Structure formats: structure tokens, C-alpha cells
Amino acid sequence: MEIVLRDSNQGPFLTKVLDYAQAESLLDETQLAEIKNKAILMSLKLADKFYNKHKMHLLENAAFDVIGVASLGLMSLSNHDQAIAFKLLIAPNGMVKSFQKGWSMLSRVSKYKLNGKSIYGDIDPILLDKISTPSDADEWLGWQSYQDALLDFNSEESIVGLLNQFYAQSTYDPLDCLSLENVFAEVVLYRLLFGPIKVRQNLKQNIAKIEFDDAWFTLEFIEQQVEHALSELPSTLAETIRTDQGKYFTAGLLRTLTFAKHYRELRLDNASPERLERYEDKEGLIGLLGWPVYLVM
Template identity: 80%
Template sequence: MQIVLRDRNQGPFLTKVLDYAQAEALLDEAQLAEIKSKAVLMSLKLADKFYNQHKMHLLENAAFDVIGVASLGLMSLSNHDLTQAFKLIVAPNGIVKSFQKGWNMLNRVSKYKLNGKSVYGDIDPMLLDKISTPSDADEWQGWQSYQDALLDFNREESIVGLLKQFYAQTTYDPLDCLSLENVFAEIVLYRLFFGPVKVRPDLKQCVAKIELEDVWFSIEHIDQQIKLTLSELPSQLAEIIKLELGKYFTAGLLRTLTFAKNYRELRLQDASPERLERFEYKEGLTGLLGWPVYIVM
């Protein structure tokens, strides 16, 4: 594996650190050779563990993975500071520790992305492909790719937290493609109707059995319900949800509440399932925030 030292600002962070060290006369040939030697050994081990057993024999790809993953870990450990990063990389096993840090970061955010076995163990192969880079790449978007994956991971972890706290059935399947905003909206809507009880897949049936109060149909009242629900959550989860809610979240809930009122009237009129489905589909085309999308058999 060749780590090419060039003057660039957008390439892999590992290369940038070595460029900086060479420019500042901080790195001698022996140190550079040691780093290269360890990187080559890591590439061989990575290829042997994840590639050769699948008959891929892609040592060059393993080298690119090592550079990308080590860059990711080094950026995290050094807080993007080149001076601190250099101190870390020349320390005993510095590049190994950087790689391990980056690998653990990728492992964590891949939790909900794997639908079966990955060639890379517990790492999402599409994410690793975005992180992987040759040392002389003119541009490396690995850190931003990780941040995007981390954002998705936090959303899915937040959905799991909401299901555990507020739903009667807490099993989560990433293939359901639930949005954090919509899950939270369903909680607020369900609790507005039925009080502080566990959310069950019965809203469409039970809505006909309750009286909808006029006071509910106001932005102010819905805002109170949102704040009340948020207050019951751990602070970190509440903050993630606040950031996720769109500017029209409350207005969207009010619109859904108005739809629920009309839906209730149809149920009281013993409307056929087909008519209810057509009404629901028509309204759903323009967005029903928090209205359950499950099919009740």
C-alpha cells in the first residue's frame, strides 16, 4: 500500500495529517516507514478476514478501507486537529487505534442497516464504500458520510425508544421505514384521544367510541399535548425529537385531527370498509401526520 504525500485540503484525513507533519518537519523517514508498515499489515489482515474467505482477493480495496476507516477514527480522536492527530498517529499502534476507533464508529451506526450478513461483519457495506479511499484522492467525503449515517442511526434509536416507552407492541423492524416525526405524532394523537395509555393498533376502531371535544381543535391545545409528551421522555431523546419536528408539525396534527372527526362520522354511519379506505387514501395523499398506516385485519 502506498500512502502518497501531496498538498491537498480535501483528501483523506490520514493523508492530511502526514502532509502536515512532513511540511512541519515533524515526521522522519523511519516514522513514516513504520506507519506504512503497520498500514500494510492491517490491510493484509483485513483482506484475510473479510475478503479472501469470500474469494474477493481485493488487497487494494482493503488498503483503501484501512485509509478511510483510520482517517475517520483519527478525526474523531483528535477532534479534527492536525497537531493532536499527528501525536496520536506516531504513538505506539497509533494507526491501529485510529482504525479500531473508526471501525467501532461504523459498527455502531450500521445497526439498523444490515438486512442479512455483510461481507464486512457488522458494517454496512454501502457505508464502508463511502468511507473507503485511496491515499491520493483529491476529495474525501468520509466524515460527512458518517455524520449522515449517524443522523439516521439516532433517528432509528429514537423510534425504538418511543416504541418501548409508549407502545403496547415494541418490536421494531427497520423495513417498516417509520419516520421519527410520524411515530411521535401518532403518540400525541393517540394520547389526546385516550389519555396516557399505551398506543395500540385500534385507533381506527375506537375513534367512533369517543367524543371529540371542541377544545382539542386548536393549535394551543395540541402544543400543550406535544410539550406534555416530550416532558415524559429522557432529555436527550426529547432534544432529538424537537430537532426532527417540522415547522408545520402542530398544524399537521390539527389537520389530522379534523380528518379523524370526519372519519369518525363515517364509522358512525356504518360506512363500508371500501368507502372508509377511499376516504383515507384520498386524504392521505396530501399527508396525514400521525394517522396510523397499519392494516387491521
């Protein structure tokens, strides 16, 4: 492994820290050699653990992974401060601790991304590929890639929280591609129609039994229902949902409620499943915030 020291503002954080230390005359050749040797040893161990059965010829990739993951961990441990990062790096096992921190960060946000086995254990290979970098790369977007993955992870964790709190069936499948906004909107819509009970896949079947009240069809009333649902959630989850809500969340729910009223009328007229489906398609099923997409069998 060759850790190239150069003047760069965009490259891997590990390289930037070493560049900084060299420029400030903080790094001597012995220290640099120790860091390089440790990085080489870590690359060999990583390759032996994950690549030997799959990528025996890609030892270089292991080195890039070490640089990227260690950069990620070092940024987190130092809060992006290069002076603090350098002190951490030259401490005993500083390189190892930085890598371990970065690996644990990636492992956490990979929780819902692994639909099958990964050659990297509990790390999403697509995410690791974005983090991995040669030391002399002109640009490293590893931190932003992690932030994007963290945002997705937090959204999925919030969906799981909503399912556990409000749904009768709380099993979460990432392949369902649910959005936090739509899951919460379905909670508000269902509870408005049926009361404070667990959400089930029976809205379309039972909607004909609901008497719609004209008082429901105002933005103020919808907002009250939203706030009531949020009040039943842990504060952190409620704040995440508030932040995730789009500008037209309440208006979107009102549109869906209006659609639901007409859908009910069709059910009362004994409309065929095909006619109901055509009506959903005409009104823009995907655009109906909170309207369930399950099939009525």
C-alpha cells in the same frame, strides 16, 4: 499500499495529517516507513478476515478501507486537529488505535442497517464503501457520510425509545421505514383520543367511540399535548424529538385531528372498508401526520 504525500485540502484525513507533518518537518523517513508498514499489515489482516472467501483479488480494497476507517477514527480522536492527530499517529499502535476507533464508530451506526449478513461482520457494506478511499483521492466525504449515518442511527434509536415508552408493541423493524416525527405524532394523537395508555393498533376500530371536543381543535391545545408527551421522556430523547420536529408539526397534527373527526363520522355511518380507504387516499394518507398506516382487517 502506497500512502501518497501531496498538498490537498479535500483528501483523506490520514493523508492530510501526513502532508501536514511533512510540511512542518515533523515526519522523518523512518516514521513514515513505520506508518506505511503498519498500514500494509493491517490491510493484509483485514483482507484475510473479510475478503478471502469473497474478494481474494481485492487486496487493494482492503488498503482503501484501512485508509478510510483510520482517517475517520483519527479525526474523531483528534477532534479534527492535525497537530494532535500526528502525535496520536506516531504513538505506539497509533495507526491501529485510529482504525479501531473508526471501526467501532461504523459498527455502532450500522446497527439498524444490517438486514442480512455483511461480509464485514457488523459493518454496513454500503457505508464502508463510502468511507473507503485511496490515499491520493482528490475528495474524501467519509466524515460527512459518517455524520449522515449517525443522524439516521440517532433517529432510529429515538424511535426505539418512543416505542418502548409509549407503545404496547415495541418491536422495531427498520424495514417499516418509520420516521421519528410520525411515530411521535401518533403517540400524541392516540393519547389525545384515548388517554395516557399504551398505543395499540386499534385507533381506527375504536375511533367511533370517541366524543370529539371542540376545545381540541386549536394549535394551543395541540401544543399542550405535545409538551405533555415530551415531559414523560428522558431529556435527551425529548430534545432529539424537538429538534426533529418540522416547522408545521403542530399544524399537521391539527389537520390530522380534523381528518380523524370526519373519519369517525364515516365509521358511525357504517362506511365500508373500501369507502374508508378511498377517503384516506383522497385526504392524502401519507401526508396525515401521525395517522396510522396499518390495515383494518
